[in-house]
Amino acid sequence: MQGRTNPYFCYMKTTDFPKKMMGKAICLAKKGAANEDGGPFGAVITKGEQIIAATYNNVNGDQDCTQHAELRAIQMACKKLGTTNLEGCVLYTSCEPCMMCLGAAHWANFDYIYYAASAEDAKEFGFVYSNMYYNSSTEDRHEEFKMIQLCRNEALKVWSQK
Amino acid sequence: MQGRTNPYFCYMKTTDFPKKMMGKAICLAKKGAANEDGGPFGAVITKGEQIIAATYNNVNGDQDCTQHAELRAIQMACKKLGTTNLEGCVLYTSCEPCMMCLGAAHWANFDYIYYAASAEDAKEFGFVYSNMYYNSSTEDRHEEFKMIQLCRNEALKVWSQK
Numbered sequence: 001m002q003g004r005t006n007p008y009f010c011y012m013k014t015t016d017f018p019k020k021m022m023g024k025a026i027c028l029a030k031k032g033a034a035n036e037d038g039g040p041f042g043a044v045i046t047k048g049e050q051i052i053a054a055t056y057n058n059v060n061g062d063q064d065c066t067q068h069a070e071l072r073a074i075q076m077a078c079k080k081l082g083t084t085n086l087e088g089c090v091l092y093t094s095c096e097p098c099m100m101c102l103g104a105a106h107w108a109n110f111d112y113i114y115y116a117a118s119a120e121d122a123k124e125f126g127f128v129y130s131n132m133y134y135n136s137s138t139e140d141r142h143e144e145f146k147m148i149q150l151c152r153n154e155a156l157k158v159w160s161q162k
Numbered sequence: 163m164q165g166r167t168n169p170y171f172c173y174m175k176t177t178d179f180p181k182k183m184m185g186k187a188i189c190l191a192k193k194g195a196a197n198e199d200g201g202p203f204g205a206v207i208t209k210g211e212q213i214i215a216a217t218y219n220n221v222n223g224d225q226d227c228t229q230h231a232e233l234r235a236i237q238m239a240c241k242k243l244g245t246t247n248l249e250g251c252v253l254y255t256s257c258e259p260c261m262m263c264l265g266a267a268h269w270a271n272f273d274y275i276y277y278a279a280s281a282e283d284a285k286e287f288g289f290v291y292s293n294m295y296y297n298s299s300t301e302d303r304h305e306e307f308k309m310i311q312l313c314r315n316e317a318l319k320v321w322s323q324k
Contacts, residue, residue: 064237064246065248065269066233066237066240078228083225084222098269099265099268100262100264100269102265103292104227104262106260107227130306133265140294141294144293144294
């Protein structure tokens with residue numbers, strides 16, 4: 001029964017590391033959705049098998065429109081590692097990053113970005129990015145930022161159940 | 163002689179408010195360039211005739227790759243005004259915002275953005291944005307974010323004299 005009290009229980013059965021980390025990001029999105037001040041987006045940054053940062057969107061809690069899960073995680077990871085370059089790190093995010101977070105990822109210099117829900121999914125649920133973002137080529141964007149989709153259905157459930 | 167000790171002296175002679183504010187942003191870029199931990203980029207956010215935030219790039223000082231002048235100013239302005247929506251505010255920046263800062267401006271919801279040096283100027287001086295940024299239409303970008311260029315030559319001097 002101990003496992004059932006673990007908020008990451010449902011996702012922890014896999015031994016696949018990227019899926020485990022994405023499970024954690026999605027659980028953080030759930031936590032953000034359940035928190036009055038939070039938002040339904042979660043992000044995790046790893047280096048090797050170590051989790052460097054894990055957080056959710058806290059725009060309302062922090063009264064700061066930049067506090068998306070990914071940007072917040074990048075700020076935490078830079079502080080923790082004492083560096084402005086997160087080369088060697090991987091970002092897991094419950095939703096494809098918006099233009100601000102992708103721009104931050106450019107400077108962070110991640111090895112890869114795993115995302116669950118797509119930018120198009122986000123739009124359908126009312127999270128509307130900039131026109132400049134939607135006018136960009138999805139294929140080029142995914143190639144430039146080395147983006148891989150994972151666990152989309154699990155991420156969409158967080159928004160559907162909200 | 164008092165004026166000469168004012169770091170904004172050279173730009174203060176104009177009574178034109180946007181030029182005065184851009185002069186302040188460019189002086190902050192100079193200050194950032196002169197500071198070992200800073201970067202040669204400055205930003206000012208105003209609401210009416212009041213300055214809400216004024217700062218320079220402090221990526222190295224803060225050990226945080228997100229601490230560009232504009233994003234930092236947005237974070238400061240949100241905190242100061244206690245809001246996540248900066249509608250009614252104007253951003254003045256010594257250089258056309260990178261993708262991260264423009265993405266942050268999307269959420270901040272500025273009335274206008276005044277910029278001095280262009281993204282192309284930045285590239286020439288070695289500040290290289292993402293391909294996604296360069297692949298965007300300059301005209302569409304300027305229209306979406308209501309961007310107006312001002313004092314380009316003065317801003318370029320900061321980088322040339324560095």
